[in-house]
Amino acid sequence: MGPFSAELEAALERWSPRTRKLFVELMEDATSELQQELVQRSVLAGHTPGEVHAFADELRSLSDEECFEACTVDDAAPEGYTVAQLLRAESDPLFAFELNGGVISPNDSDVGPSLVEPPKKEAMDVADDRGLAADPVRRAKEQRRGFNVESGSHRSVPRRDPEHVGDSGSHRALQRKEQGFTSGPQRAIQRGEVELGAGPVAASVHVAVPMAISGARFFEDLLGDATRGLGFSWKEQEIDAMGGLTLDEALRQAQAALGRGIPVPFLLGNAQAKPLRFVLMLQGSTSGATRAYQLYEPSSQELVWANEKTILSKGELPFDNKALRRFLRVALPGPRGL
Amino acid sequence: MAAARPQPSAPFAGRELNGEQLLDELAELRTAQVSPRHLEELARSLRELEGRRAPEAASQLKQLALNRFAAQPALASLLTRWAGRLKADVDVPLLVGHLERLAIVSAVLGAFRKGAERLPKGGRA
Numbered sequence: 384m385g386p387f388s389a390e391l392e393a394a395l396e397r398w399s400p401r402t403r404k405l406f407v408e409l410m411e412d413a414t415s416e417l418q419q420e421l422v423q424r425s426v427l428a429g430h431t432p433g434e435v436h437a438f439a440d441e442l443r444s445l446s447d448e449e450c451f452e453a454c455t456v457d458d459a460a461p462e463g464y465t466v467a468q469l470l471r472a473e474s475d476p477l478f479a480f481e482l483n484g485g486v487i488s489p490n491d492s493d494v495g496p497s498l499v500e501p502p503k504k505e506a507m508d509v510a511d512d513r514g515l516a517a518d519p520v521r522r523a524k525e526q527r528r529g530f531n532v533e534s535g536s537h538r539s540v541p542r543r544d545p546e547h548v549g550d551s552g553s554h555r556a557l558q559r560k561e562q563g564f565t566s567g568p569q570r571a572i573q574r575g576e577v578e579l580g581a582g583p584v585a586a587s588v589h590v591a592v593p594m595a596i597s598g599a600r601f602f603e604d605l606l607g608d609a610t611r612g613l614g615f616s617w618k619e620q621e622i623d624a625m626g627g628l629t630l631d632e633a634l635r636q637a638q639a640a641l642g643r644g645i646p647v648p649f650l651l652g653n654a655q656a657k658p659l660r661f662v663l664m665l666q667g668s669t670s671g672a673t674r675a676y677q678l679y680e681p682s683s684q685e686l687v688w689a690n691e692k693t694i695l696s697k698g699e700l701p702f703d704n705k706a707l708r709r710f711l712r713v714a715l716p717g718p719r720g721l
Numbered sequence: 722m723a724a725a726r727p728q729p730s731a732p733f734a735g736r737e738l739n740g741e742q743l744l745d746e747l748a749e750l751r752t753a754q755v756s757p758r759h760l761e762e763l764a765r766s767l768r769e770l771e772g773r774r775a776p777e778a779a780s781q782l783k784q785l786a787l788n789r790f791a792a793q794p795a796l797a798s799l800l801t802r803w804a805g806r807l808k809a810d811v812d813v814p815l816l817v818g819h820l821e822r823l824a825i826v827s828a829v830l831g832a833f834r835k836g837a838e839r840l841p842k843g844g845r846a
Contacts, residue, residue, distance in 0.1 A: 602832060606828075606829060609828040609829065609831050609832040610825065612758070612828075613761055613764055613824060613825060613828065615825070644818045644822060645822075645825060646822060646825055646826055646829060648829055648832075648833070657846075658840055658841065659840065659841070659846055660840070660844060661833040661837070661840075661844070665739060665740050665743070665826070679744065681830050681833055682837070682844055682845065686740060
């Protein structure tokens with residue numbers, strides 16, 4: 384299999400020999416050129432070998448039409464997604480897959496180096512320059528457009544039935560399972576376990592490393608576990624960071640969630656963006672042109688009202704701990720619940 | 722002329738209903754060792770109250786307190802108290818929302834406690 388593009392070869396050089404071998408097998412197992420392209424793009428986007436493996440396993444059971452629908456959000460973007468998210472989804476099919484509600488189950492034993500830089504613009508331009516015929520994703524996009532025009536139908540995003548995930552797969556996939564490469568039991572992706580690990584060292588490393596691995600999660604998995612019985616899912620987003628939400632957008636989406644009766648968890652940090660405390664936004668209040676949010680900080684048990692302007696200006700928040708100034712992350716609830 | 726919009730009763734109109742009061746109730750339930758699972762079960766039970774008028778909803782809440790949550794006296798007491806405060810139909814969805822928030826906040830704070838170890842100095846920095 385191969386040779387691969389220079390960008391992909393460079394990305395794979397950061398993987399261990401074992402996971403590189405796995406990647407070659409995934410390419411061989413892919414049932415179409417489109418699947419191969421999507422898996423390769425997920426590597427270029429900087430995902431871990433475990434995530435790429437789980438993603439490839441998911442794609443294998445889909446037709447090209449379904450793969451394309453599951454990995455693109457461009458022409459039927461659900462409301463509430465930001466431009467930053469949609470742009471990232473363009474270059475990162477795994478991100479788009481998750482944005483569309485897809486779930487992957489990375490196996491922790493697949494963890495390897497994932498310090499791959501995200502695809503540089505030049506790399507993406509090179510990919511585009513290969514032309515329509517050479518790019519299966521673009522080709523599928525064009526074919527899909529034609530399909531839509533003829534059928535006049537609305538695009539629907541397939542939602543994978545978790546009960547059936549992993550049921551399909553090739554003989555080689557089964558071999559990998561025996562070798563310990565299996566995706567493991569079905570569960571939502573829990574990057575906190577895979578990339579962040581546990582403990583303050585991992586957490587503090589997080590803020591100092593490049594964006595390629597700053598996608599580590601602080602609380603998405605824990606919130607998901609805690610509220611599963613209530614029918615909630617959460618999506619953790621960085622604030623004012625590449626690929627994340629602006630603070631203004633985060634507050635706007637938080638306000639929408641509060642309007643649905645759902646309190647919104649945030650991670651606060653100091654002025655240097657060091658993560659310090661979890662806080663829960665309980666409610667908002669508007670008086671004329673002024674808006675304020677009520678925040679509860681459980682470790683100090685402080686309940687405060689903070690003016691939106693103060694939050695947006697990263698000014699001093701009304702907590703005893705004056706180091707708490709910046710909203711670093713937010714966990715936004717999914718569309719379902721209760 | 723449009724009819725005046727029905728106003729909620731006083732206990733449901735306060736700004737701190739889903740703020741300080743909610744946290745006070747949660748502390749009371751936690752002290753009484755009512756688990757998030759019980760609140761989760763309560764939140765599911767509240768679906769039966771949707772679209773009910775105030776007297777019916779109050780009666781159903783009392784039934785829940787007497788039957789399903791009889792083994793959790795603190796929770797049963799809370800439900801009985803709230804049932805007695807339901808006066809107008811518009812109070813019902815506000816109470817349902819309040820009790821659902823109680824379940825959500827309880828679960829989220831549990832997740833925060835577990836997640837604190839991922840923060841520098843276990844979230845005490």
